[in-house]
Amino acid sequence: MSGGLHARLHVPGRLDAELDADPGSVVAVIGPNGAGKTTLLTALAGVVAAEGHVEVDGRSWTDPVVGVRERRVGWVVQGQALFPHLSARDNVAFGLRARGVRRAEAADRAQAWLDRLGVGELADRRPTRLSGGQAQRVTIARALVTEPRLLLLDEPFSGLDVGVAAALRIELARHLASYDGVTLMVTHDALDALTLADRVVVLEDGRVAQQGTPGDVAARPRTDHVARLVGLNVLRDDAGGFTAFRPQDVVVSPTEPDGSARLRWAGRVAGLTPHGDAVRVQVDTRAGAGVDLLADVTPAASAQLGLSPGAEVWVSVKATATRTYGGPGAH
Numbered sequence: 456m457s458g459g460l461h462a463r464l465h466v467p468g469r470l471d472a473e474l475d476a477d478p479g480s481v482v483a484v485i486g487p488n489g490a491g492k493t494t495l496l497t498a499l500a501g502v503v504a505a506e507g508h509v510e511v512d513g514r515s516w517t518d519p520v521v522g523v524r525e526r527r528v529g530w531v532v533q534g535q536a537l538f539p540h541l542s543a544r545d546n547v548a549f550g551l552r553a554r555g556v557r558r559a560e561a562a563d564r565a566q567a568w569l570d571r572l573g574v575g576e577l578a579d580r581r582p583t584r585l586s587g588g589q590a591q592r593v594t595i596a597r598a599l600v601t602e603p604r605l606l607l608l609d610e611p612f613s614g615l616d617v618g619v620a621a622a623l624r625i626e627l628a629r630h631l632a633s634y635d636g637v638t639l640m641v642t643h644d645a646l647d648a649l650t651l652a653d654r655v656v657v658l659e660d661g662r663v664a665q666q667g668t669p670g671d672v673a674a675r676p677r678t679d680h681v682a683r684l685v686g687l688n689v690l691r692d693d694a695g696g697f698t699a700f701r702p703q704d705v706v707v708s709p710t711e712p713d714g715s716a717r718l719r720w721a722g723r724v725a726g727l728t729p730h731g732d733a734v735r736v737q738v739d740t741r742a743g744a745g746v747d748l749l750a751d752v753t754p755a756a757s758a759q760l761g762l763s764p765g766a767e768v769w770v771s772v773k774a775t776a777t778r779t780y781g782g783p784g785a786h
């Protein structure tokens with residue numbers, strides 16, 4: 456048996472997934488709504504009943520079944536409330552007290568974690584007197600104080616101001632770097648998956664659709680969801696291969712473009728949104744299972760082409776600007 460996490464979990468109708476993670480690694484779990492991300496986390500924690508097995512640090516949590524309270528899991532869950540009647544320090548100390556740690560020691564250890572997360576001076580405050588970012592830091596301290604072997608983060612930055620989330624991201628990255636347990640982080644944010652994680656697991660319909668390093672998953676998405684997250688156009692061919700290209704390499708023209716070395720599609724403009732200095736044009740081409748292609752054009756070109764929703768256009772991309780992978784003979 457080796458360390459880290461080994462899990463195979465089956466929750467009928469909701470999840471059928473196998474997962475391995477090295478000690479100290481951070482795994483981002485991404486996928487569309489309803490893909491099974493929360494089910495995966497709750498099944499690992501033992502909150503949701505699952506068939507299969509879970510092994511952490513060489514110890515089975517499923518044979519015999521280890522109860523929810525005995526699993527060494529730290530939770531930071533979306534919308535999870537702190538106990539309103541307890542101070543920040545007592546909130547953090549709670550899990551230690553429940554494990555029989557004496558009051559004074561629990562308070563000291565809680566204070567040390569609050570200090571580490573930069574909210575030590577707020578230890579006596581109740582949650583209603585904390586900002587969203589401060590409360591999330593207390594929640595993270597509460598998850599880490601019991602020294603879990605599995606840290607489960609479900610959208611840890613959602614609902615926070617951009618600036619607050621950015622600061623917390625840096626803080627959390629620092630803690631994760633020195634944490635030797637396994638972290639699983641559910642996120643809808645491509646940047647979090649790319650910057651905080653060592654591995655990315657893509658769930659779709661309760662199954663693992665793809666996994667790999669963040670760089671590999673971002674460069675070679677195999678699901679529409681990931682393609683959209685990382686801002687790539689990805690088309691699937693009949694042989695199971697994929698063709699990916701960047702929106703900035705797509706040319707929009709009023710008539711069919713010349714040149715045989717271009718892939719081209721006729722379509723209609725489905726939407727226009729600002730994207731950095733460019734205009735991101737969504738074109739419904741019926742090219743790939745109802746997925747719109749994305750093209751980035753300059754505002755001047757957009758005006759010149761008279762782009763507006765419903766306009767008929769051609770989109771094309773040089774074959775040399777595309778990358779194919781995944782199918783037979785491709786890589």
Ligand SMILES: Nc1ncnc2c1ncn2[C@@H]1O[C@H](COP(=O)(O)OP(=O)(O)OP(=O)(O)O)[C@@H](O)[C@H]1O
Nearest residue numbers: 468469486487488489490491492493494495658661
């Ligand atoms: N308590 C439940 N009982 C039965 N089915 C459920 C329950 N909770 C979720 N499901 C179903 O299980 C599937 C996976 O849901 P889950 O909440 O794990 O997805 P998710 O990837 O976390 O989605 P989101 O991004 O929307 O949070 C969905 O089809 C959902 O409808």
